[in-house]
Every structure is written in structure tokens, then in C-alpha cells.
Amino acid sequence: MSRFEFAPMPDEQGFFGPFGGQVIPPELKLVMDEINLAYEEIRQTEEFQQELMQLFQDYVGRPSPIYHAKRLSEQLGGAQIYLKREDLNHTGAHKINHCLGEALLAKYMGKKKVIAETGAGQHGVALATACALVGIPCEIHMGQVDIEKEHPNVTKMKILGCDLVPVTQGTATLKDAVDSAFVAYMENPQDYIYAIGSVVGPHPFPKMVRDFQSIIGREARQQFQERHQQLPDVITACVGGGSNAIGLFTAFLADEPVRIVGVEPAGKGLDTDQHSATLTLGSPGELHGFKCYVLQDEAGEPLPVHSIASGLDYPGVGPQHCYLKELERVEYDTVTDQECLDAFMTLSRVEGIIPALESAHAVAWAMREARRLPRERRILVNLSGRGDKDADYVAAKLAL
Structure with a gap:
């Protein structure tokens, strides 16, 4: 094999x-x-x-489109960023x-x-x-x-x-x-x-x-090939429990040239106890009836976790993500609360798209990575949800 x-x-x-x-x-x-x-x-x-x-078709509004964030990409001056618009689904997320x-x-x-x-x-x-x-x-x-x-x-x-x-x-x-x-x-x-x-x-x-979420990746793979006659160079999504990410990743796992990156919340910093970077700093353990990487103390009890995004503050993570990390097929990186907020505001004001704080983690990583890559490279971000739910919280936090 x-x-x-x-x-x-x-x-x-x-x-x-x-x-x-x-x-x-x-x-x-x-x-x-x-x-x-x-x-x-x-x-x-x-x-x-x-x-x-x-x-999926008549109630959710699938297939969700892929959008080329041209102004954001131009502002960054590097790779082209594309968004799989799960935020446009009925109820606003994947x-x-x-x-x-x-x-x-x-x-x-x-x-x-x-x-x-x-x-x-x-x-x-x-x-x-x-x-x-x-x-x-x-x-x-x-x-x-x-x-x-x-x-x-x-x-x-x-x-x-x-x-x-x-x-x-x-x-x-x-x-x-x-x-x-x-x-x-x-x-x-x-x-x-x-x-x-x-x-x-x-x-x-x-x-x-x-299985239910894998429609994201199947659609994205077909859409990208029809539009560009090739696959994206990089795909990325935020990871808490990991459903939106595995939904995108599954269709691309066998495509060796495609780099796959999951983005965890670094919260207030990996050098603090205020984060939810399970795959980055956790260790194998047990949680909620299954075996996975866990942020845990010496007695094996889950540690308190933190993320600015409520959907990502979980001390465990999906078992398939754990396995893909060990196989080295998927990379797992981190983004801080501040980077997330910056990406939230940037995407809102440059492209007119208000992302969920969860999704903004993946956007922040893509923005960071795009600056390092040549213009002809393409990064596909799973924009897993819209930020209606976060707008008042962010406005208060930033005193807008």
C-alpha cells in the first residue's frame, strides 16, 4: 500500500x-x-x-459556490485565495x-x-x-x-x-x-x-x-477541476471537533500533490493555558466515549480550553484527524485569537463577507500562507459558516 x-x-x-x-x-x-x-x-x-x-438541493441550497477572493488576494500580493461558501447554506453553516x-x-x-x-x-x-x-x-x-x-x-x-x-x-x-x-x-x-x-x-x-459532510469536498473537487482544469494547491479548514474540515479533506486525501492543512485555535498563545490546540499540544487519551488526542492533565482529566470561537473550544478532536496527523497526510497548524479577529475584519471589509469566528481561523492561516506563495498558487478555504452570530460580540470587543 x-x-x-x-x-x-x-x-x-x-x-x-x-x-x-x-x-x-x-x-x-x-x-x-x-x-x-x-x-x-x-x-x-x-x-x-x-x-x-x-x-440538499432545494432546502439547503447546494451546491455551495466557490468564490475567488480577488481583492483579498491582490492585497496580500501572493497566492490566490478561494472560498468554499458553506456560509451560504440554509441556517448559515456546514x-x-x-x-x-x-x-x-x-x-x-x-x-x-x-x-x-x-x-x-x-x-x-x-x-x-x-x-x-x-x-x-x-x-x-x-x-x-x-x-x-x-x-x-x-x-x-x-x-x-x-x-x-x-x-x-x-x-x-x-x-x-x-x-x-x-x-x-x-x-x-x-x-x-x-x-x-x-x-x-x-x-x-x-x-x-x-459521510454526511463529505459532500463539501466532493463538490469542491468537481467545481475546481471544471473551473481551472486542475486541483487547488492547498486546501484548509478550521478544526475543533473537525466536521467541516473532514468534510472538505475526504475527497482530496488520495490526491498526493494537494497540501491539506487543518487550523486549530491557539487562543491567547500556545505558551499559555488559554488555547484549544489539541492536535498540536495534546496527547492520546480518551474523551466522551472514544480515543483521540486530548488536552489533559497528568491524571488524564481534560484541561480547561479557550478559543474566541465557541465552536472550537473542545479539548478533544475527531479520531480521523488524529490518524491523519500520525500518517502525516494532513498538517495541523494554529492561529491566535488576535489573528482570527484580524482576518474576520479584513474579509468583512475587503470582500464584504462576514465569516464565523471559527471559519476566520482558516481564513487567517490562508492569509498568512498566501503571502509566502507565488501568485499562481491557489488556496481553497472552507468558509464553514457566516458571522451573523458573532457580529455583536466582535463589535463590542473592538468597540466598533
Whole structure:
């Protein structure tokens, strides 16, 4: 097997190399195996495929376009930057891609409630939207810190009819929201389904969410070839749990000339304890029912994490990202809060596109890298979401 010819990922036990799997009690393993079986059954049916693709086209608005950021590229004076516009999707981010799949799966399995966590609120809004569409009650757990920071998405979730549960324990952010949602789910796993918001958690969720998000990369690969008769030189996306990134990366993994870069939050600096750079500074461990890189203390407990972007402040990361790091197929770099803010404002004022703070991490890395590369090189950024949810927070922070 050559370096970039990959074995099927994950294997039957849900492992990507040594990462992933099901680090869960036996009774929960039975439930997860039932979800996996139902997913494998439904994904093969023509009815499901047609319903999902029709929703992607007529409800989400796919395919999302690729936009050449000409003025930004000219200002930087180097490589050309292109944006895969997931921010133009219905609900404003890539999250709707897997939320529709998970809601349809819940309907197929006859579940009575969908439970989930959310950080920045994009997953919560997308899932509340999908549940409203299929007619299933939805319960979203969100950290109190994020509720106060992401008020526009909180309002949307309430309008869409979900039951929003504030989480005040711990740091009251994403990791704690996951813990809270998991406790609620375990009250009745037979009737509830936990719709995990990224490529994390026990098998089969890293596989399922990746599969639903892989439409990003499939579209981008075809669009770029049709437009330029070649693939991009570099592709990049932000990485917290890692769903938008793996959605873009999957279609390009076997294309050896394409450089692939995931961008983690360096927060207030890698030399501080105020970051979420899991793949950069973490070590192999266990979190939320699976094996992955974790920012952890000597006892193996997750450390508090920080990012200006609520959707990236998670002490773990998707198991496939961990494996791709070890295979050296994907590079993982970091961007600070300040670089993120600078990119947020630059893209807004130079191209008229307000990005999510999460996505601005990838934009910031692309801006940094473009200056170093010749003009004929092309960088494709997955612009995973729009910044409506962050506008008031940024305006207050910068005293605009």
C-alpha cells in the first residue's frame, strides 16, 4: 500500500488506526451498535439517498459556490485565495449537512426525541431546523457562557421550537454541554437519539457525520477541476471537533500533490493555558466515549480550553484527524485569537463577507500562507459558516 492509498476508515470496530472506537458501557454499546446498523441499512436505500439529495438541493441550497477572493488576494500580493461558501447554506453553516442526515435517521428509527449539544449554536440551530422539518422534538444543551456570547443563535433555536437547556457546571462551555447532553440522553437511550455535532464521540458518529459532510469536498473537487482544469494547491479548514474540515479533506486525501492543512485555535498563545490546540499540544487519551488526542492533565482529566470561537473550544478532536496527523497526510497548524479577529475584519471589509469566528481561523492561516506563495498558487478555504452570530460580540470587543 502506497502512502496515500488508505484502507477503509474506520474499521468494523470504529477505529481509525488506534483512534476512535467505543469506550462506553456495555449497555450503551448495544444502543450505538443499533444506530450503526440502522445507518448502514438506511444509507444504502435509494429512497434515503434521493430524499437527502433533494433536501440538499432545494432546502439547503447546494451546491455551495466557490468564490475567488480577488481583492483579498491582490492585497496580500501572493497566492490566490478561494472560498468554499458553506456560509451560504440554509441556517448559515456546514452543520445543516449532517443534521438533516441525523434527523432523517432518527425518523427512520422511530425515535421520540433528538438530544444534542452546541457550542457556537450553529449545530443547535441546524438540528432544531432539521427536527422541525421532520417533526421530531429537539433538546439542545448549551453552555451558559456560549448562550450569552451567541445570543442570535439562541433566539433562532427558541423560535424553531427546541427545548434549550442552559449548562452552568464546569466552564459552562462546549465540553460541559456535551457532558450535560450525554446525561440527558442516558435517561432513555431507547427512545432518544443523541445527534452528535461533529466527527467525535463513540462509533458510528465520527463515520456518520463525516459521510454526511463529505459532500463539501466532493463538490469542491468537481467545481475546481471544471473551473481551472486542475486541483487547488492547498486546501484548509478550521478544526475543533473537525466536521467541516473532514468534510472538505475526504475527497482530496488520495490526491498526493494537494497540501491539506487543518487550523486549530491557539487562543491567547500556545505558551499559555488559554488555547484549544489539541492536535498540536495534546496527547492520546480518551474523551466522551472514544480515543483521540486530548488536552489533559497528568491524571488524564481534560484541561480547561479557550478559543474566541465557541465552536472550537473542545479539548478533544475527531479520531480521523488524529490518524491523519500520525500518517502525516494532513498538517495541523494554529492561529491566535488576535489573528482570527484580524482576518474576520479584513474579509468583512475587503470582500464584504462576514465569516464565523471559527471559519476566520482558516481564513487567517490562508492569509498568512498566501503571502509566502507565488501568485499562481491557489488556496481553497472552507468558509464553514457566516458571522451573523458573532457580529455583536466582535463589535463590542473592538468597540466598533
